[in-house]
Amino acid sequence: MPRSANSPPPPPRGQRIRETIAQLRERILAGEWPVGSRIPTEPQLVAALGVGRNTVREAVRALQHAGVLECRQGSGTYVVSTDELAPVVARQLTGDRVTEVIEVRRAFEVEAARLAALRRTPEDLVALDDALAAREAAWHGGRADEFVEADVVLHTAVIAAAHNRLLAELYASFGAALRSSLVETMGGALTAEQYIDHARMVEAIRAGDPERAAREAGAYLEAAPRA
Incomplete structure (x- = not known):
């Protein structure tokens, strides 16, 4: 249908693309297309978003x-992350940067443990206990x-108990890449020297002792770069 003389001009192409990126991002973040799922086909997106194929x-x-x-050729387009920073971080977590990884973990996790001891709720303590038990079972x-x-998962529960949204978002970017890095550095089997107890940190958070919680978090990072 042709545009009438009184119709506003269409937005510039660059703006339409930016708006479409934002719409796709919003649907992914809202969980409409979870990580691992296939997004609609190009014709379906055209119909749903009201923009052209290009x-x-x-x-x-x-x-x-x-x-x-x-x-994925012959299969479609899939959601592989909700976080644009995660792939950037992942590219930095190479085997020759283990020391830097530990320094970044310390910056996140020591402060998170301190804040968690000050701000944890009863619900946070339940989540920490469950995560600690699951870690022991694993x-x-x-x-x-x-x-x-x-x-x-346990460290993420500590981050959540800190109740600092920006810290949680940044750690999510780091934590997603951290999983694959830790699996690679630990190897296929668990050995006794790799085990580091985290119960004392959780207990310090429960006791509301920020200095002890921070000290325990720093201690396990000093003890082994793989835990």
Whole structure:
């Protein structure tokens, strides 16, 4: 249908692409297309978003470059991350930068433990207890990948108990890449020297003792770069 004389002019192409990227991002963050799921086809996106094929194509390509989407030949386009910073961080977590990784973990996790001791709620304590129990069970199960996942979940629960949204968002970017890095450095089997107890840190958070919680968090990072 032709545009009438009184209709406003269409937005510039660059603006349409930016707006389409924002719409796609919003739907991903809202959980409409979870990580691991396939997004609608190009014609379906055109119909749903009310823009042209080229605009959709450019928006999808931009999110692919950002590491949010991944095109799989013959299968479709999938959501691989909700966080554009995570792939950037992942590229930095190489084997020759272990010391830097530990320094960044210390910056996040020591302060998070201190804040958690000051701000934890009863719900946070339940989450910490559950995560600690799951970590212990994963250790006794003997599978490195399961233990690393449980370990990250526990540290994420500490971050959540700090109740600092920006800290949580930044740690999410770091933590997503940290999983694969830890699995690689630990190897396929768990050994006794790799185990580091986290119960004392959780107890310090429960006791509301910020200095002891920070000290315990710093101690496990000093003890071993793999836990």
